[in-house]
Amino acid sequence: MKKLIAAAVAPLMLVACADASAPEDPDVQDPAALNEEAEAEQPAISEPDLSGEFLLTQVNQGQIPSVYDMIATFDDEGFMTIASQCVRLKYQLNRTGGNVTPEKVPGGGCDRRLTDGERYVDAAIPDMNILIEMGDGLMMTGTSGNISMDRR
Structure with missing residues (x-):
């Protein structure tokens, strides 16, 4: 019975502890920052001359x-x-x-x-x-x- 409980609890403990002990990945960027960068890179469309x-x-x-x-x-x-x-x-x-x-x-x-x-x-x-x-x-x-x- 102890083995059955240990087998059921062990994966839950790994999941619960995984986020707390994982180092932050320097390649992962905040989605909001990515969106701001994309908006900043888009050139403004200049106003055309509509005379004539x-x-x-x-x-x-x-x-x-x-x-x-x-x-x-x-x-x-x-x-x-x-x-x-x-x-x-x-x-x-x-x-x-x-x-x-x-x-x-x-x-x-x-x-x-x-x-x-x-x-x-x-x-x-x-x-x-x-x-x-x-x-x-x-x-x-x-x-x-x-x-x-x-x-x-």
């Missing part, structure tokens, strides 16, 4: 399938408007530097149906989260891909 007009040229490295040019403009209130013939697609960008959280705003324009390219861009923009300068243009990128725009 931008021709939307590519979506996900492919030409935009539209019979009409799509021209983007940005205003001081944080809106981006894309004009394509008589169609107006409008988004509140909610910008912080180059980070964006676009929200669709009801637009105006004519009653014609959207082209495939307009539909594709309209569906992609709400999933974008970064707006950066690329050469003499802009690029929006996010979970739905990217959109390239050339300054006009």
Whole structure:
């Protein structure tokens, strides 16, 4: 009976004493410190120059399938408007530097149906989260891909 009790108690004693006697591992770091280091290493996304007009040229490295040019403009209130013939697609960008959280705003324009390219861009923009300068243009990128725009 003593052997049975000793066999049952011995592993419990080892577990109870293990943490108290274990030396601290110098390679193990505090998870909070690791998170702070990761945040400090991320470069800030600079605010892009949004003055002027931008021709939307590519979506996900492919030409935009539209019979009409799509021209983007940005205003001081944080809106981006894309004009394509008589169609107006409008988004509140909610910008912080180059980070964006676009929200669709009801637009105006004519009653014609959207082209495939307009539909594709309209569906992609709400999933974008970064707006950066690329050469003499802009690029929006996010979970739905990217959109390239050339300054006009």
